[in-house]
Amino acid sequence: MYNFDFVKPSTVEEAVAALQDDEAQPLSGGQTLIPSMKQRLNAPGTLVSLLGIEALKGISVSDGVMTIGGTTTHATVAAQADAYPALAYLAGQIGDPAVRNRGTIGGSLANNDPAACYPAAALASGATIVTNTREIAADDFFQGMFTTDLEEGEIITAVKFPIPEAANYQKFEQPASRFALTAVFVAKYADGVRVAITGASEEGVFRWAEAEDALSNSFSAEALSALAVPANDMITDLHGTAEYRAHLCKVLTGRAVSAIS
Amino acid sequence: MKVQMRVNGRQVSGEVEGRTLLVTFLRDGQGLTGTHTGCDTSQCGACTVHVDGLQVKSCSMFAAEADGAEVTTIEGMANADGSLSVLQQAFQDHHGLQCGFCTPGMVMAAATLLEQTPEPTEAQVRHHLQGNICRCTGYHNIIKAVMAASGQQVTQVAAE
Known part of the structure; x- marks a missing residue:
């Protein structure tokens, strides 16, 4: 793996500022990014860890909508998304326990692997992907294999799932x-x-x-x-x-x- | 950059690069070579350790991300007097290993299962160990060891 500078800001604003650098990329759980960096398919100059930002973690429910912070891990969703059991079940089937303890919902959606689980839940739920600048409907977010509507340096801060019957x-x-x-x-x-x-x-x-x-x-x-x-x-x-x-x-x-x- | 963390109850620190993996920091930096690098692609689970109580693959996490964390490796799993823990002893008693390369990861993964689910079913054990690959045993004796460590009678597992 090529070396890089590692920074770990504690606010979204600091992370966005650090991502202005052309060579910078966000790092969430890293369960796809780190293996791809080992293969030198990816060689960022700076990695901006989002895991130090407390505001991006956690699950809340209000008015029939479940809001999940961008860096909430699969394990946390599996254990805590009681109000949306099918989503909790999905999260508990991703990868293996170690992957679920690191991998995050924001990372999975931003990567948009054609065989990933979360994109199916987001699209079927008509979820809204919230970023540091805007809200994107799931119908507009996914734009083909490994491609999304996200701009360079844009960070998924949360995902809002309307809870189905x-x-x-x-x-x-x-x-x-x-x-x-x-x-x-x-x-x-x-x-x-x-x-x-x-x-x-x-x-x-x-x-x-x-x-x-x-x-x-x-x-x-x-x-x-x-x-x-x-x-x-x-x-x-x-x-x-x-x-x-x-x-x-x-x-x-x-x-x-x-x-x- | 400098990182510091508690490893097996001992405060340690060291200089790392951004790309230094946690497994590299533990093995090369701390001499804790019980944690193995198997596939280096996050498939095999031989590098499994606990970070703040959660099992992770230490080949797929940067040392910098463990700054300030509480880390436990296989070297921290024995009893205080150096004797094998119940789980480790069960692996020996039930011949839950052959070459032993995957064993540290198996023990670390199984330990978190037993914390969350003190009496797992065979299916739960198999599901929990999905991310840990063993090329010798065919898994049966590993499953038996974990079931036995949970205090359950083990005579036969379903796939036999």
Whole structure:
């Protein structure tokens, strides 16, 4: 790994100032960034640790919305997000216990790995990603594999999840990496159902609009029977073909719906 | 830059670079070579230590991030008189190791499980140890050791 300067500010303002340097990058839990730096895929001149900023940690619930600080770890969400059980369950399935003790929700969303779990929850919940400068709707935030609407030096300070009436996460795990081979998050709100799928598409996390319409009309696994996810944009790798992943999208959505209803 | 932390109850400090990993600080800086670097890609868990009571992979955390922390390594797991702890003894009694390379990480990971869940089921043990890879044992005896350390009768595990 190439060397870098390490700074650990205690406020968002100081972190934003430190990130003005072109060579600077934010560091949260580092569970993706550190391995990629070891491979020299990433070589920041300065790493700005966000973990010294107390204001970015913690979970609160108010008016049906769960707000999770950007550097809240997966382990904390798994243990404390009682008001949104499907989200707590999802967090408890990420990686392994050691990864969950370091990895953070803000880091996961900013990285937008095409097989990561949190993007599915954020998109299916219609979450709002709060940064140091603005609020971004999840529908606008995810812009393809490893790509988001974040500007250089912009920091995720919190994520706001409207708590659904019911929700379920079905993850078909790639057992070596424990990332999602394909995973589906279904969230049922008073004004409709949202379905988000991760691990499957070359474009990263996406909403399955046809399933949302069908489930909003009739919330049952049978409502999906006539639908199919096209395989053309799906990922093919040694773990599964595009057709296999497309099939999983439907199967897992059905399982999620059955688990709720 | 200078970092200081408590390691196994002892206050230590040292000069590190930004890129110095916690595992490097512990092994090369403090001579605590019980913590192993296995894969160096955060897959295998041989480098597992406790930082402020939480298990982490010390190859995937910078030493600078542990500044001011309370760190426990495998060297801090024995009883005060130097005898093996219940968990360590269970690994020996149930032959929960062969080459032993993964064992420090297994013990550190299992210790946090038993703190959170004093009588885990076999499924809970297996789920908790997902981030710790052993290439010798096939895991059965590791699972038995952890179950036995929790005071439960161990005769057979499900996968046998």
